[in-house]
Amino acid sequence: MPASENIPPLALPFVSERAKKLLDLVEKFVDEECIPADVVYSSQIGMGDARWHGHPSIMDDLKKKARALGIWNMFLPKNHFKDGPQFTNVEYGLIAEQLGKSITASEACNCAAPDTGNMEVIARYGSPAQKERWLKPLLAGEIRSGFLMTEPDIASSDGSNIKLRVERRGDHYLLNGSKWWSSGAGDDRCKIFIVMGKSDPNNPDKYRQQSMLLVPSDTPGIKVHRMLSVFGYDDAPHGHGHITFDNVKVPLDALILGEGRGNEIMQGRLGPGRIHHAMRAVGAAEKALEWLINRLNDERKIPFGKQLSEHGVLLDWVAKARIEIDASRLVVLNAAVKIDQKDAKFALKEIAEAKVKVPQMALEVIDRAIQVHGAMGVCQDTPLAHMWAHLRTLRIADGPDEAHLNQLGRRENKTRKDEIRARIARQQAKTEEIFRSMGLDRNELGAAKFKAKL
């Protein structure tokens, strides 16, 4: 059954025929080209230091095929970028789900993070010159980019803590500080960093202290110290860099949008990105469920004389995965509709719901798929362990679950408490009034006995 026929009924009104066709094309490309290429890609990265030199040639093959199929740069959102493919967030969300099933697919279609968010930032907020110089080669898939936000030694869930110093000195800015978890920084093709820094530390509005700049990755003074691992995975060739800025000079036109507007850009960047991440995670969970079912029906695995698919506990896992994947997909698509209606800010609550729910769901499904595979599940012989490690970071990236839950809870409490308290008080008063008007007493347990005694 093609993906377009598996769209949840509730989402169907939001998906155009054009998007359905492309969705099926992407599904087929992922299924037939990307997933088979994933293992080759991993092998081509090589061993030891070689992993950080060059990149697997099969990626270039895939990119050519994707461009030829017209499944390229699909992420550019309808309501923000008129030159793009004009898909809504719902439509691209469904496409992203398919991309999430392969480690090569997103990049092959030029839809990989952090490039997608970076391209959006330049497209929405960049000057014509910035677009010419950086957006063009990014859209062409010729270069890649990094997004340098997170810093060591601070509580990164609160963006106002950013410390990397951006100082205006005559005709240039001077950058000093350090960044880590700069994903993509290990890649030879990564030519440009979008850097978030603190330009106005004394501004009383702590959300106006930050600025964002476009900094070429080969600017003198930038030092990539080392790469960070994710549960043992180095994620070469992109990697996650730990970087120092030591008196890094960039011209004034490196600034995006304006001084003090870093936080504003940030907010716009995160919303749709979270939808992409979440839908890729839904795709990963679907893939894990497929591997789980594949294993259940492996005729060589007959512990205690019964095929795995006859073990009730494991069928339970299939059912629970089915329920929670389907629920999660609806939650993300509902958030996507709301972004499409207006913007990410309007969908704050719905995005937060997706941000928290989906990775936890996907991790549980993948963990069970691993468990069903036994030792095979934790090693390189299935895509599961790597998927798990990657998904685990989604509970931390762009703010840990706990920060989002706290904000979501606080917001729900704050916006609703007055109305709720008034309503319940009003209802209780009405109840009393009915009792009075009817001349009734409340019937209470034991009241008869104790009243009699009094």
Next chain:
Amino acid sequence: MPASENIPPLALPFVSERAKKLLDLVEKFVDEECIPADVVYSSQIGMGDARWHGHPSIMDDLKKKARALGIWNMFLPKNHFKDGPQFTNVEYGLIAEQLGKSITASEACNCAAPDTGNMEVIARYGSPAQKERWLKPLLAGEIRSGFLMTEPDIASSDGSNIKLRVERRGDHYLLNGSKWWSSGAGDDRCKIFIVMGKSDPNNPDKYRQQSMLLVPSDTPGIKVHRMLSVFGYDDAPHGHGHITFDNVKVPLDALILGEGRGNEIMQGRLGPGRIHHAMRAVGAAEKALEWLINRLNDERKIPFGKQLSEHGVLLDWVAKARIEIDASRLVVLNAAVKIDQKDAKFALKEIAEAKVKVPQMALEVIDRAIQVHGAMGVCQDTPLAHMWAHLRTLRIADGPDEAHLNQLGRRENKTRKDEIRARIARQQAKTEEIFRSMGLDRNELGAAKFKAKL
């Protein structure tokens, strides 16, 4: 914010303006009339044996108001009953959510189980005479009804185990056996039972052995032994009866649809009913969240010098409740759309998902609302404990969660395994082919060392 503005964006295309208006009317009626009446209703039931005689007069007041407002019999589904209010399952689902916030609202609007399912059965499958005699007063809210399916001493999750014997004897049927959990059987107004029995125990097709009959509750030979409690609640005046049939005679025209067609009627009856139950449970969870927030902001409750709404753990509960209630609502509405597209059988998977997910979610939200209220939460001073006990039965009624999970898992495994196994095998073959065509070896950890040694 009226309920019509709170409809999930994803569901909006499925809700007519007419339904939105009625939804808001129902919300207002529940909020302003029913919830304040709930406590009065409970008090009017009385104590001891009085609980089983008559019914609270306030219910009659509410019914009059509901009829006057035109919010009556709203459950009759668009695609099955042309004389009804013509709402889709999505639309009525949203209405049912509001009804789920009050113990009196469903009956007040003549939308209470088991009458709703019973009316549907008679409307769809009943003869003109059956409709005249039973459907008419039911639709008018003049009588109530019971649905007698569950039996003691058998595994009721498997309908084919039904034992109550239905034998044709000339011009009548003879019924012998016992039923329990016959909800509504305690009520003086309950005049008619729909009884599922075994009419053809030797039929090789075990789903053709059952027949359904309309049996007046005062037929000689019917004995209501006792009422069953749900936790400590007796749910008077309706109650849950334990009933024996001892040579009960009914005329041949008591049969619905035809001999051996009981199971077929049953299947049609359960689908939409599960949507109603699930959406009422969503409403109950919303109400519990409201009570939770109400309590968090109670100025009299300041343990350890901090108001409850400042305790991080409790805000977390609010957020998690928000996420899971919203996810559950989408799951139910998605199932409702699918029923609306065709019928309940077509939506088997989606209904099962809702059936399992929603009550578990609601129980957790209610349990946390109870916990936040401390001792007050378990007693009669909030609606929470009773709501919890009622919701707990939904994990059992119409088949326990485990039976549904097992069927859902088994079905997913069965329908998808061949395609999945073929696909993964095909992908792996393609991978090998790429390796061969590129003349590459897989890079494996340690391979360099051990190959060198060999």
Next chain:
Amino acid sequence: MPASENIPPLALPFVSERAKKLLDLVEKFVDEECIPADVVYSSQIGMGDARWHGHPSIMDDLKKKARALGIWNMFLPKNHFKDGPQFTNVEYGLIAEQLGKSITASEACNCAAPDTGNMEVIARYGSPAQKERWLKPLLAGEIRSGFLMTEPDIASSDGSNIKLRVERRGDHYLLNGSKWWSSGAGDDRCKIFIVMGKSDPNNPDKYRQQSMLLVPSDTPGIKVHRMLSVFGYDDAPHGHGHITFDNVKVPLDALILGEGRGNEIMQGRLGPGRIHHAMRAVGAAEKALEWLINRLNDERKIPFGKQLSEHGVLLDWVAKARIEIDASRLVVLNAAVKIDQKDAKFALKEIAEAKVKVPQMALEVIDRAIQVHGAMGVCQDTPLAHMWAHLRTLRIADGPDEAHLNQLGRRENKTRKDEIRARIARQQAKTEEIFRSMGLDRNELGAAKFKAKL
């Protein structure tokens, strides 16, 4: 296998031969006398208002038997009461586990709350006159007692919030205020209340503001308004009372220990009581597991052609219950040993662990036993639903789980943070020293590449 042979090996050194013999005697009494009497007891309570008059005669029969067997007042702790049976908390804990399997057993052996805690209070802190008047008939099982601590409208998890006013007026104290959840207050035999009140509201030490008094339940001005339900159960004939004190006068010698020492008495009272509650909960969980296994092997319950005991999910529940019951028992016994070594204060951490863990565990086991029974599980036909409702209150009584978790976490953090931070810092410094002394560099991912480039 008798209970004495089921004592966890780890606990065996702490159990005397004398205690083992008594344990087996109690087990046999509970098994053969109390559990069969439970249903009779419930029936004898009657219906409606009759439930609050008198008490089931079978209780008196059981008491006679228990006294004759010498299994009476076993709770009096070795290290606090020299005239008692001299059991340690470990020993009595094991006995309490057996008592927890029956609703009649604790009272039958005169080991029921709140009498046990009340007797301990009078035994430890009471004057000779107070002992003569109240302790004697309590030890003889002739009267019963209440413990009036919890109040409506305050956050009861924080004892310093108590509001019931105790004022010294010449030769008497005057009491004004209200109490609820006064368990036992419905019982005709309940003759004495231990009342916690605020005698010195301006004392700067907020734990010296409270006093405890012995107040006869028939003192003028005391009004029992109504009884509170627990998930629909009224727990007659004892019940949970809502009581008002309106200018209640008691003589000065009603005071226990001294003014301002209420909190001190309270602390001593709660420790061992929590062990008793926890071990009874372990017994309840064991009983639920027995009912679960009983049901799994019911030959009449064969859903989908397979006996319940062949369903893998259900065997999983048996196993998980086994693990968690056994773990919980060890946690409680470990706390009991620590109390026996010194006192409850010394075992604060261990008691808190038991207080939080055990009820949650027991509720999960019981909930699963209910689920396996289907609809039968929620009604009066098994002991499960009532056990669940009772156990649910343990997550609230004597402070909700959240308060205990918060204190436990805060305490662990506070007492250990300095040592932990110093240790980890020291270890990291040592690591650096080794690197230096060996002349080594850290190997970091990607470092070779980026160093080469710099």
Next chain:
Amino acid sequence: MPASENIPPLALPFVSERAKKLLDLVEKFVDEECIPADVVYSSQIGMGDARWHGHPSIMDDLKKKARALGIWNMFLPKNHFKDGPQFTNVEYGLIAEQLGKSITASEACNCAAPDTGNMEVIARYGSPAQKERWLKPLLAGEIRSGFLMTEPDIASSDGSNIKLRVERRGDHYLLNGSKWWSSGAGDDRCKIFIVMGKSDPNNPDKYRQQSMLLVPSDTPGIKVHRMLSVFGYDDAPHGHGHITFDNVKVPLDALILGEGRGNEIMQGRLGPGRIHHAMRAVGAAEKALEWLINRLNDERKIPFGKQLSEHGVLLDWVAKARIEIDASRLVVLNAAVKIDQKDAKFALKEIAEAKVKVPQMALEVIDRAIQVHGAMGVCQDTPLAHMWAHLRTLRIADGPDEAHLNQLGRRENKTRKDEIRARIARQQAKTEEIFRSMGLDRNELGAAKFKAKL
């Protein structure tokens, strides 16, 4: 506070003064020597292929120190090996907990798996010649060993599925087949494999078909193909090997104990090993909790203006970790006592409880410690991610959780069902008898009304 003062009170009677002294010595060694060496060890392994050549020199330093301190080969159990240090399983369990806090400690003390289990096997079942040749250098820490049990392509949770063929051919055995997850096989120092194979495939007793042999790792025909990763960790220099046996010849005296006795040896080997694994996991969880607390009090991490230790949710995590670590330790020690009383077979249930409970608990604690560290938690900058990955394999190794739960549940059901069913039936009969003897009727809800009507 030294470890000897932190022994759970319940376990104290089982720990000798001599063991307490050694425990404190080990704790100090782990704290001051091993943990600081862990990072150095990881660095010394190097990058790329170098990881599989040689081993970190710091390990040799640690080994020298451990021998000098007399904390060497502590694992040899009291009841099985008279020349060892004569510790009970309880005592060594407490020591293993300390070893579990460092990646170098177990090997440094010559207490690392799989050598420990292998040495036990040779000590208990080996011939004098086998002991001389292999046990001696193993006890001296001069060589290391592998245990080759698990095979690809079969359900390894059921040992009877083993396929590696062992055929007797005159004066030698011929081995053909493959093994994987042969831990330690990557290490240059690994000289001897204990190999489980199928020697008698037609034996009607499927637990007599297996034999165990001592096979030098350099025997011709043995090929280590590749190393398997655990999540992204290769665990060099030991590694987890995938190995083929192609007509591997070993002399007849390579056989351990006797033909067909492989399964018997296996059972003896697993019991105490599971205790070791479980107690190391408890140590790992304690270490994770320390890192969690360390992070909570990091003054640089102040998200949203509040130090992490003030966030209620995180204090909750500390408390829950405290409870579950302490419960788990008691479960393991209780199993250890039972092994000490007799043997592993006698403690089957208790060992299974520890086997399932402890890794799940430790994974949850570590996962939360990771979450509190944010991105830092998943990378190489804390020991947490690697600990998690390692612990995750414990839910699979020696049989997946589900197999153990199934067996535990099945066993509990089987051994107890008859007694339980008889007991409950007897209690119910007694209840009926009491009703009869008292001339009472059961009071049932609603009975009064319906009886009146009948």
